[in-house]
Structures are given as structure tokens and as C-alpha cells.
Amino acid sequence: MTHIVVLGSANMDLVAYASRAPGLGETVTGREFRTAPGGKGLNQAVAAVRAGAEVSMIGAVGSDQYGAVLRASLQGAGVDIDLLRTVEGPSGTAHITVDDEGRNAIVVVPAANGTVESLLPGDETLIATADALLLQLELPLSAVVEGARAARRHGVRTILTPAPARPLPPELLAATDLLVPNEHEAAALTGIADPHGAAEELLRHVPQTVITLGAAGSLHAARGTDPVLVPAPVVDAVDTTAAGDTFTGALSVALAEGRPVRDALAWASSAAALSVQRLGAAPAMPYRKEIDAL
Structure with missing residues (x-):
């Protein structure tokens, strides 16, 4: 089975649903409030495991009640959390407003995530066993760089x-x-608004990139090849909070399984399209059989 390792954040999402997000100095009345496990690392881990991979997560939660919920959520989803640290103090939180169009505005408070400044013994050994390492920027940059370098050392x-x-x-x-x-x-x-121009600039620094375009799909660009634009399924979105993380988690599985780029992008777009039709982040992510069906 494909093995994905995630070095990333785990937050408790505190989500308010309202007709629109408030402006500065403004209060609006919401219609619903929910709490749910989230964070870009946790989200990508759950997306990948539901897409059919064996997934391990490296990161940190706090010693508070949220930390216990986050650990239980990951474990319940089937994610290996042997190297998920518990540190004294609060867990990370994300304060999210979702409007009637499904758009979101988010404030993240890192808390325990901010303590992950480097790899611990055993982390690199785990990374070396993976088919892919997923990284985001909700942990200190020093740990992200160290994780990427460890992955590069082990191919x-x-x-x-x-x-x-x-x-x-x-x-x-x-x-x-x-x-x-x-x-x-x-x-x-890049300072370039056009996705094609931005992709061309990014290829000066990395061998390939995928730029997600929301309802318009995704754009893949790699050195020495023509860009590929893959449309997304047309759906009615109710909450886009974790669409990007769902896409990336599913994409990592598809690529690790050796699927051609266009097929991998279409499959990942299907996963994201399913997720935006449901409320929440990790709870909204689809299972492999649902992605295949779409």
C-alpha cells in the first residue's frame, strides 16, 4: 500500500456560518457554529488515508481537551500518530467564518504547532519509509526545511x-x-496574477507545480513539458474550507500510485468537489469509493 507521511499542523477548527463575513469593526449575526478537527497537516493526512493510503503524521498537539480530540480524530481516521507529540499548553486553533457562497476567512493561532521547530529522533526514519512527504507552512519554517531535506536524502x-x-x-x-x-x-x-505566468516563474525554482484554481480546476506545469489545465466537476459549494487540502491529499496518493498527471489531477479534483458539498474540513473529506464513483 502507498505510504504517505505528513509533517504538519493539527488545529481545532472553530467555525461560524453567516450570510457574509464581517468587515473591520463590524459584527454580523451567524446562523450556526461548529467545532471540528482541522489544520492543514491533519486535513491532508485524513484526505490521503480516505483516498486509500497508509498515512503517518508528525506534528504536535497541546495538553488541553482539544489535543485529546485531535489525537482521537486522527487515530479514528486510521492515521498513525506514534510520532505526533503532545506538548504542555494549548493546541492550535483556527477561527473560521464561512459565508453563503461557501467562501471562508480564517485566523490561525499556532500554539502547540509552533513548538515543532525541528525533527526528533525517529522522524527522519519514518520519512525515509514514505512514498511522499506532505508539507505546509503552519509549522515553523525550520522544521519544514529539515523535513524536506530529510526526504531528499532518502529519495x-x-x-x-x-x-x-x-x-x-x-x-x-x-x-x-x-x-x-x-x-x-x-x-x-511570484507577483504575477495570471496562473500561467505564475507557473512559469515558479518553474525557475521547482521542477513542477500544480496551481489550484477553485471551480476552474487545476493547472499543472513541469519543466520541459506543456502546461496541462484540468477542469473541476461542476458542483454547488457550501463550504470550501478544506478543498485545497483534500485535493493535495488525494493528489499525493494518485501520483504515488503511478497515475498519469492528467488522471491524477482529475481524480484529486473529484475529491475536492465532493468535499465542498459538505460542511466542515476533515469531516467533509470523501472516501476512495466516492472519488472513484464521481
Whole structure:
């Protein structure tokens, strides 16, 4: 079975649903509130395990009640959490507003995630067993760089989601095999609004990239090949909170299984399309049989 390792964040999502997000200094009335496990690392881990992979997660949760819930959620989903640390203090939280169009605005408080500044003994050994390592930017950059370098030493494909968007150090880019930003992150990284132009600029630093375009699908670009634009299924979105993480988790599984790029993108887009039709992050992610059916 394909083995995916995730080095990333785990947060408790605190989600308010309202007709629209408030502006600065403004209060709006919401219609519903939910809590659910989330964080880009946890989300990608759950997406990958539901897509059919064996998944292990490296990261940290706090010693609070949220930490216990996050550990139980990952374990219940079938994710190996032997190297998920528990540290004294609060777990990470994400404060999310979702509007009637399914769009979201998010404030992340890292808390326990911020303590993961480097790999611990055993982390690199686990990474070496993987078919792919999934990385994001909700952990300290020092740990992300160390994880990518460890994967490179062992010939493990590194897939990086550059979110929250920030300048990426050359040593991280040099150890990244596939960069998966959304169109806004791609623009922030390159200063180029057009996804095709942004992809061309990103290829100066990484061998290949996939830029997710929301309802328009995804754009794959690799050095020495023509770009590939794959449309997404047309659906009515109710919550887009974890669509990108669902896409990346499913994509990592498809690529590790050796699927052609176009097929892998279409399969991952189907997974994301299913997730946006449901409320929540990890709870909304589809299982392999659902992705295959779509």
C-alpha cells in the first residue's frame, strides 16, 4: 500500500456560518457554529488515508481537551500518530467564518504547532519509509526545511503546499519536488496574477507545480513539458474550507500510485468537489469509493 507521511499542523477548527463575513469593526449575526478537527497537516493526512493510503503524521498537539480530540480524530481516521507529540499548553486553533457562497476567512493561532521547530529522533526514519512527504507552512519554517531535506536524502517525493503564503527560502525550494499553491498563493509568491505566468516563474525554482484554481480546476506545469489545465466537476459549494487540502491529499496518493498527471489531477479534483458539498474540513473529506464513483 502507498505510504504517505505528513509533517504538519493539527488545529481545532472553530467555525461560524453567516450570510457574509464581517468587515473591520463590524459584527454580523451567524446562523450556526461548529467545532471540528482541522489544520492543514491533519486535513491532508485524513484526505490521503480516505483516498486509500497508509498515512503517518508528525506534528504536535497541546495538553488541553482539544489535543485529546485531535489525537482521537486522527487515530479514528486510521492515521498513525506514534510520532505526533503532545506538548504542555494549548493546541492550535483556527477561527473560521464561512459565508453563503461557501467562501471562508480564517485566523490561525499556532500554539502547540509552533513548538515543532525541528525533527526528533525517529522522524527522519519514518520519512525515509514514505512514498511522499506532505508539507505546509503552519509549522515553523525550520522544521519544514529539515523535513524536506530529510526526504531528499532518502529519495522521497516532497509535496509542499505554500500556505499561509510567505517567501520561501532557496533551501526549501531546492528540496521540493512538487509545489501546490492555490492561485492566490501563486500570485503572492511570484507577483504575477495570471496562473500561467505564475507557473512559469515558479518553474525557475521547482521542477513542477500544480496551481489550484477553485471551480476552474487545476493547472499543472513541469519543466520541459506543456502546461496541462484540468477542469473541476461542476458542483454547488457550501463550504470550501478544506478543498485545497483534500485535493493535495488525494493528489499525493494518485501520483504515488503511478497515475498519469492528467488522471491524477482529475481524480484529486473529484475529491475536492465532493468535499465542498459538505460542511466542515476533515469531516467533509470523501472516501476512495466516492472519488472513484464521481
